[in-house]
Amino acid sequence: MAPRKQQDIFRATLGLLAEKGYEGLTVEGVAERSGVNKTTIYRWWPSKAALLAAALVEADVLAVEPPDTGSLRGDLESLVRGIAALLTRAPAADVAVAALGAAAHHPELAGAARRFFADRLAREEQVFERARRRGELREDADPMLIMDLLGGAVWLRTVFRGLPLDDGFAAEAVRAVLDGAAEAP
Template sequence: MAPRKQQEIFDATLRLVAEKGYAGLTVEGVAERSGVNKTTIYRWWPSKAALLGAALVEADLLGFTAPDTGSLRGDLVALVEGVVRLLSEPPAADVAVAALGAAVEHPELDARRFFADRFAREREIFERAVRRGELKESVDPMLVVDLLAGAVWIRSVFRGVPLPDGFARDAVAAVLDGVG
């Protein structure tokens, strides 16, 4: 399948789940929006869960490149700012909240693939920091990412609290420097 057509299918999938939730996501609806026959979609993805799982990882809409500012602190601030944008700017915010929220209720979506893919890309930040001598090898990168991304999710999605200017910088400082 042509990459452009695949992106159109993924885009239609993510926008449909954002509008109608997982229950309202259908392969027929995706086919109609993307201009592709549903049998073509089923040839590549055997179910709507498989299609949404692939869209979460492969769609340009949720694309991610690990920042490289030259320092651990700068990279982490840029990473947190990216998570803030992901969860606050439409249409990505609507998609991320709906799709990843659906994964909690529907384990067949296997959202672990989305998070594993993201973390594989984020790991570069920590590997560079270790090479530069900014971070001990014993530091658990996943814990750091979970603390920072979790803070954004809790505040912006679960509490619905607007994030102030400087939130990313302050969150990174709390993790790297401590709060005491």
């Protein structure tokens, strides 16, 4: 399938998910919105769960390129701002919340959610590799834990608490993770 057509299908999938939720997402609706025959979609993805899984990982609309600011702190702040943008701006925010809800209620999507986050962590790994080479990060530091702490802070603040993120949130979250919050002895 041509990459442009595939992205049309993914955009249609994520758009319908954002508008109608997982229950309202249908292959027929995706076919109609993307201008592709539903048999073509089924040829590539055997179910709507498989289609959504592919869209979450491969859609351009959710793509995040790891930054290279020259410092770990700058890269992490940029990543936090990117996560915040995904969770606060349409259509990505609606997609993220709908996908999370669908994964919580539909076991067949739990694997898709794991693949989505594994893909993101694999892309972000280069940030940590560069930081280790520059001597900014301990060899035993856990990139997944760092990203869970930072990404989790954004999710909790924006999605679950419904609070806005001020301009200093990214820097403060990164400072708390890298420097800690306790007074030095």
